[in-house]
Amino acid sequence: MRLPTLSTLALYMGLLATGCTTAVPVKAPDVLLHGDESFTLTERQECVQWAADKWYQQTQGLADLQVVWDVDSGDVKSLKAHQSDNRLLKLSSTSPMTVEQDKESYEDCMDGLHDDGACKTIKLMGITSPSGGIKSPVHTVLKQNLTVGLVTDRFTDIHVCRLVTLHEFGHVFGIPHQDHITSIMFPSVVEGQSECMKPEDLMAFCYANDCGAVQMKPCKEDQVLLDWEKSFSEGG
């Protein structure tokens, strides 16, 4: 019996590799965001790029978002030029979009018969519009031009910036809000939340985008928050 030569081995391996086509996932569309030049270098690298990388890693490359920093939000011409692009804007607490959203949140909150004081504390940290939330294996949200806004002067530190950016990118990938307090897609920033997507977030990602056989990489849920949630639901 003759041992196979190197070239035939390579051929066998090639056949094996190309013969296996059942597990090819449908990839979520690549997203290109045109970023506001007024984001600081730290915000760009330690928060925005960091969050894009995190999504990429935890979905094994399915959630693929890139930012080019070429929007001058102080210049009407530049804003107009990127009108039909996906944009990432730096908002402040006094930006018209922020003020309008704060007002809406306040009214929604009061409609739920909450008290004035508590409702006044609900402040916009980030926004993605038109909002994500489709429940379809065919992802359509990204065909529209999206605006992601981050209210950076409300971020007390880089940790909050990361939580908010991970959350908004989740909307970019078509994910609606989730109920679990440990989830990145929970509607509020929660103290003690770790900077990564939990099982519920990635399940929702695969619901909005076809993940095929790709294994998602959720991180562990935050035990402190789980305990708190449990004691809260038990009324303790």
Ligand SMILES: [Zn+2]
């Ligand atoms: Zn949200």
